[in-house]
Amino acid sequence: MLAIKELLGGKLKFGLIALAIGLVVALTMLMSAMSEGLITGMTGAKGSLAADALVFQGDTYLALERSVLSAEALEEVASAPGVASSYAVGHVIVSVDSSAEEFDARVFGLGDRFDQLPIVEGTTAAPGPGEAIIDITAKANGVEIGDTLHLTPADAELTVVAFTEHRRYVMAPAIYTDMATWERLYLASALGTMAEGEGVSATAMGEAAERITGGASIVAVDLAPGTTVESLQAELGGGFEVTTPEEAALAGNGMPVMILAVDGIQVVSLVIGALVIGVFFYITTLHKTGQIAAIKALGASNAYVYRQLLLQITILVTAAAGVGVALALGAGGSMPPTMAFDPQVGRWLVSLAAVYAMAYLGSLFSLRSILKIDPATALDHSGH
Amino acid sequence: MSLLAVRNITKTYGSGRTQVTALEDVSFELDRGKLLAVLGPSGSGKTTLLSIVAGLLRPTAGEILIDDEPVHLHGSRAAAAFRREHVGIVFQDHHLVPYLSAAENLLLVPHFSGRITREDRERALALLAEFGLAERASHTPAELSGGERQRVAIARALMNSPEIMLVDEPTSNLDTERGKHVVDLLRSHIHGRDMTCIMVTHDARMAEAADDVLRIVDGRVAADLPA
Numbered sequence: 001m002l003a004i005k006e007l008l009g010g011k012l013k014f015g016l017i018a019l020a021i022g023l024v025v026a027l028t029m030l031m032s033a034m035s036e037g038l039i040t041g042m043t044g045a046k047g048s049l050a051a052d053a054l055v056f057q058g059d060t061y062l063a064l065e066r067s068v069l070s071a072e073a074l075e076e077v078a079s080a081p082g083v084a085s086s087y088a089v090g091h092v093i094v095s096v097d098s099s100a101e102e103f104d105a106r107v108f109g110l111g112d113r114f115d116q117l118p119i120v121e122g123t124t125a126a127p128g129p130g131e132a133i134i135d136i137t138a139k140a141n142g143v144e145i146g147d148t149l150h151l152t153p154a155d156a157e158l159t160v161v162a163f164t165e166h167r168r169y170v171m172a173p174a175i176y177t178d179m180a181t182w183e184r185l186y187l188a189s190a191l192g193t194m195a196e197g198e199g200v201s202a203t204a205m206g207e208a209a210e211r212i213t214g215g216a217s218i219v220a221v222d223l224a225p226g227t228t229v230e231s232l233q234a235e236l237g238g239g240f241e242v243t244t245p246e247e248a249a250l251a252g253n254g255m256p257v258m259i260l261a262v263d264g265i266q267v268v269s270l271v272i273g274a275l276v277i278g279v280f281f282y283i284t285t286l287h288k289t290g291q292i293a294a295i296k297a298l299g300a301s302n303a304y305v306y307r308q309l310l311l312q313i314t315i316l317v318t319a320a321a322g323v324g325v326a327l328a329l330g331a332g333g334s335m336p337p338t339m340a341f342d343p344q345v346g347r348w349l350v351s352l353a354a355v356y357a358m359a360y361l362g363s364l365f366s367l368r369s370i371l372k373i374d375p376a377t378a379l380d381h382s383g384h
Numbered sequence: 385m386s387l388l389a390v391r392n393i394t395k396t397y398g399s400g401r402t403q404v405t406a407l408e409d410v411s412f413e414l415d416r417g418k419l420l421a422v423l424g425p426s427g428s429g430k431t432t433l434l435s436i437v438a439g440l441l442r443p444t445a446g447e448i449l450i451d452d453e454p455v456h457l458h459g460s461r462a463a464a465a466f467r468r469e470h471v472g473i474v475f476q477d478h479h480l481v482p483y484l485s486a487a488e489n490l491l492l493v494p495h496f497s498g499r500i501t502r503e504d505r506e507r508a509l510a511l512l513a514e515f516g517l518a519e520r521a522s523h524t525p526a527e528l529s530g531g532e533r534q535r536v537a538i539a540r541a542l543m544n545s546p547e548i549m550l551v552d553e554p555t556s557n558l559d560t561e562r563g564k565h566v567v568d569l570l571r572s573h574i575h576g577r578d579m580t581c582i583m584v585t586h587d588a589r590m591a592e593a594a595d596d597v598l599r600i601v602d603g604r605v606a607a608d609l610p611a
Contacts, residue, residue, distance in 0.1 A: 009483025294479035299468030299496040376440035379431050
């Protein structure tokens with residue numbers, strides 16, 4: 001009764017408190033979404049590969065940029081016991097200089113598994129030779145359906161037939177092509193780079209070209225029942241490195257350090273938010289010391305007073321959560337697509353649960369002051 | 385038999401050289417239907433006495449018997465329960481909850497005891513009507529005059545039909561005329577009812593309206609004088 005009446009009786013005061021807490025919640029949500037966006041932008045194309053396991057060249061530290069598997073290696077993986085199905089995945093770094101703004105991109109050859117890409121615009125058919133599906137963040141660089149992209153250093157052209165989403169790698173939009181197109185781009189890129197180096201013989205370049213022909217960067221594998229990543233690794237031996245897409249996504253490109261930093265930012269923002277919320281309620285309790293003393297003198301128990309506080313916290317934090325989520329979504333919606341913003345319902349629910357938990361935890365400061373309020377002070381207005 | 389018996393109450397704060405004696409060997413008895421004024425200057429120990437009778441403070445020595453029940457032995461929880469059932473308190477600053485209406489302030493008492501019944505609501509409105517506040521039942525304290533607030537506070541203290549009413553400086557924030565009106569109202573309500581009332585005041589003119597006066601100076605009973 002008292003809790004709700006007090007909220008209704010002080011709409012402006014509690015409205016401002018709810019708004020302030022809402023801003024804290026929004027900050028927490030934004031931190032969470034931007035952290036997730038950063039991770040998705042860094043790893044989305046790698047971590048979302050539809051497979052139970054990814055097989056890399058051995059000793060390449062799960063880096064797409066380093067791994068090269070020959071046609072024989074692909075066959076060895078495909079025929080290994082425990083492999084139900086597999087498809088080749090190619091990767092090469094390119095720059096696009098034909099759009100309004102030059103930008104870096106990552107080209108992925110994707111075997112015949114284009115059905116795993118969520119198409120948000122354009123055709124849902126698999127791209128043919130010289131065609132590409134590109135992450136929608138490339139729109140910010142002026143790319144549209146039907147555009148012809150000129151890629152360097154491969155000096156090749158691709159026609160955009162569809163946009164996908166959440167498929168970036170190291171913050172660059174992913175461009176998906178068939179394997180033949182990828183191989184052509186990779187060879188042009190790799191051999192071009194080799195040709196620029198001093199002392200590289202034509203024989204070495206020929207060997208490199210022969211090695212990659214029919215090959216790929218990695219193999220994506222669906223495992224047969226009873227087969228694990230560990231058992232496949234044991235089967236393939238040290239020439240290969242086997243892991244899940246999720247673990248592969250978090251490896252390389254400084255990801256472990258970045259994730260540590262991102263988690264640290266989220267925890268710090270959550271702790272600061274919780275402290276702010278706790279302090280808010282502590283101050284409102286301190287402001288009511290005389291009133292609490294009086295109602296305790298009238299017979300209200302400490303438990304009753306604390307229950308009222310918890311009810312107020314629940315109502316205010318719920319209102320603040322609504323405000324905070326709306327503000328965060330609004331802010332996220334107004335961000336350009338290239339900005340890292342990826343709200344994850346699960347993460348937000350965890351963050352909201354943490355805000356509630358911290359608010360209740362912060363209320364323990366208030367409980368301490370409630371317990372310390374002596375009801376006799378309601379009468380004691382002149383010392384002893 | 386007296387409803388209230390205060391026997392040899394002493395209250396000290398601190399210890400050693402910093403010890404302060406707020407009350408020393410105070411005794412008196414009070415019958416039903418009587419209004420006792422406790423008169424004394426500021427800092428004389430009047431409010432400490434009121435707090436001890438209310439069970440808000442425990443005496444250092446002595447005993448308080450209400451209907452032969454030794455209430456000074458109650459723990460804080462039992463004392464709170466005893467107050468809810470048997471004691472009505474009127475604070476000097478009235479301490480009405482600012483965001484509740486006058487009627488809702490009265491309903492706080494049954495609210496703390498459990499749940500508010502229809503009878504409680506009817507009683508609250510009847511008490512407000514008795515104190516001339518029927519038209520002000522839905523008004524918040526900020527919308528009431530000082531005298532009206534004090535009358536609401538008295539009505540709230542009567543909500544649980546207490547055996548003992550404890551009234552702290554009820555007229556200190558009122559002019560003489562309004563103060564006298566409040567005390568007359570209090571006295572007319574006590575008389576003929578199965579309750580007793582202790583009214584703390586530093587105003588001798590207000591004390592004249594009481595049935596008995598207990599003078600306290602420096603924590604001791606100075607004199608028991610008939611009104």
